[in-house]
Amino acid sequence: MASPVSHIIYAKKYLEKHPMNKADEEMFFLGCLFPDIRRIDPKISRKETHLFFPDLNLDANGLDSFHFGWKFHLYCDMKREEILNRKNFYSLKNTKDFWGISAKSLEESLIYSEYNNWEKLINFLNNAPFIETSINVSRETFGLWYAILAKYFEKKPDQKSVRIFLAKQPALSEINRDIVRSMDKLGKNGKVIEILSRVKDEII
Incomplete structure (x- = not known):
């Protein structure tokens, strides 16, 4: 699994090879971010x-x-x-901490600058059109999820913004500080940084 910033970077890599018109691109990004909406609604x-x-x-x-x-x-x-499995990433110390969330958060901070249209995306997410799906997601939850993401995308993820983002997720709210400390440890491992920085280049 990956985290929101990483999914945007992966999507950007795809769109570089398979361009879409503006409307389809926006909906594509919206869909890329949708599955993890479960993080804020236990139902x-x-x-x-x-x-x-x-x-x-x-x-x-x-x-x-x-x-x-x-x-x-x-x-x-x-x-x-x-x-990551092919590169034996999980054999490195602390990479499995907190279900890999620490590593995912570190990856986001490493590749955030790969995308340069954050302001445009943030504006769209703050006004995201509600999409009917077969999943029972309320309009309120739908809008809240994209508003949370829009706020998170405002700057390169750092310890404070990651902690705040995790705190808004019920299952992680009480351990957000521990995850950030684990992320900090991973950030001191050169091999971890090397592998996470390259995932985006191999994903497509």
């Missing part, structure tokens, strides 16, 4: 958001841009784990 299960598509590939046939973005998110989660 939404991971099965609903992450096992939605029977086949994880880059085939967009029959899908609108939002649903293809959703599928792309799941594909990237799968590919990221394949890449």
Whole structure:
């Protein structure tokens, strides 16, 4: 799995090779960020958001841009784990801490500058159109999730912003400081930094 900033960078890499018009690109980004909405609503299960598509590939046939973005998110989660396992990433100290969340947060801080249209994306997310899905997601939860992401994207993730972002997620709110401390430890490991910095270049 990856974190929000990383998913945007992965999406950017895809769009460089497969350009879309502005409207489709916005919906694609919206879909890329959708599956982790479960983080703020315990009533939404991971099965609903992450096992939605029977086949994880880059085939967009029959899908609108939002649903293809959703599928792309799941594909990237799968590919990221394949890449990290191939590089024996999880054999390195502390990389498995907190279900890998510390490493995901560190990755975000390393690659944030790869995308240069954050202001435009933030404005869109703050006014995100509600999308009906087969999952029971309320308009309030939908809007809140994208507003939280918009705030998080305002600057390169650092210890404070990561802690605040994690604190808004019920399952992580009480351990957000521990995760950030673990992230700091990982950031002192050159091999960890080297591997995480390169995932984006191999994901597509």
